[in-house]
Amino acid sequence: MVSHARRKAKGIAAERELVSLFHEHGWVAIRVAASGASRKPAADLIAARLGRVLAVEVKVTRDDAKYVRLEEVDELLSFAEQGGLEAWLAVRFPRGVWRFIPARLASRREKSVRVTREDGLESEVFFEREV
Amino acid sequence: MVSHARRKAKGIAAERELVSLFHEHGWVAIRVAASGASRKPAADLIAARLGRVLAVEVKVTRDDAKYVRLEEVDELLSFAEQGGLEAWLAVRFPRGVWRFIPARLASRREKSVRVTREDGLESEVFFEREV
Numbered sequence: 001m002v003s004h005a006r007r008k009a010k011g012i013a014a015e016r017e018l019v020s021l022f023h024e025h026g027w028v029a030i031r032v033a034a035s036g037a038s039r040k041p042a043a044d045l046i047a048a049r050l051g052r053v054l055a056v057e058v059k060v061t062r063d064d065a066k067y068v069r070l071e072e073v074d075e076l077l078s079f080a081e082q083g084g085l086e087a088w089l090a091v092r093f094p095r096g097v098w099r100f101i102p103a104r105l106a107s108r109r110e111k112s113v114r115v116t117r118e119d120g121l122e123s124e125v126f127f128e129r130e131v
Numbered sequence: 132m133v134s135h136a137r138r139k140a141k142g143i144a145a146e147r148e149l150v151s152l153f154h155e156h157g158w159v160a161i162r163v164a165a166s167g168a169s170r171k172p173a174a175d176l177i178a179a180r181l182g183r184v185l186a187v188e189v190k191v192t193r194d195d196a197k198y199v200r201l202e203e204v205d206e207l208l209s210f211a212e213q214g215g216l217e218a219w220l221a222v223r224f225p226r227g228v229w230r231f232i233p234a235r236l237a238s239r240r241e242k243s244v245r246v247t248r249e250d251g252l253e254s255e256v257f258f259e260r261e262v
Contacts (some may be wrong), residue, residue: 031164043161049213050213051215052215053216081161082157085184
């Protein structure tokens with residue numbers, strides 16, 4: 001069992017890694033600050049390039065699949081819709097492997113969406129296509 | 132002389148107040164997290180509504196005018212340009228009076244831009260026009 005503090009630190013490290021990835025590919029990107037209340041903000045990252053603006057939920061896993069609570073995905077979708085932004089999930093798998101998938105296309109189950117290392121786009125493809 | 136910590140707390144309080152103002156008017160808005168390095172991020176707030184996305188630098192003053200360093204304004208402008216966002220300055224004057232001005236239109240001096248309570252748009256006008 002990984003402690004809450006350790007998991008949080010890993011999450012922030014992954015967000016920073018992803019901000020750097022965006023920067024390397026010519027995007028601006030920022031991490032969203034925790035809100036004052038205990039409520040989790042609806043997105044972890046905002047990235048933009050030439051007017052395309054993405055709201056990104058960032059996840060980390062040591063397994064082959066990551067399950068993201070439907071509630072969280074739906075909050076991201078509604079945040080993005082209200083703002084007119086694109087909603088994406090970005091999942092970091094072991095050894096720095098990232099997968100990117102539009103939140104709306106992620107595979108829905110009863111209470112979560114499931115992202116595997118075969119889903120969505122890998123980094124190279126994502127950044128080549130998403131220019 | 133106001134201490135650094137006190138000034139920072141006032142800055143964050145103003146950012147939260149502005150996030151609430153955006154929310155009340157149907158925008159999504161988030162505070163930008165401090166970057167890992169000591170470097171200040173290029174914007175304090177990102178606000179979006181129906182695809183219009185603003186990068187906002189937030190300032191507070193107890194005086195009649197606020198001077199913002201040119202370097203800071205230019206970083207905001209270049210961040211916004213790269214992302215394809217609109218760059219705005221939002222200055223909070225005493226008694227909760229906000230003024231909003233596009234960063235590009237703020238009055239330039241040798242080392243700073245100057246925003247007075249007569250410059251740009253007041254809250255009501257800003258939120259009525261900017262829909």
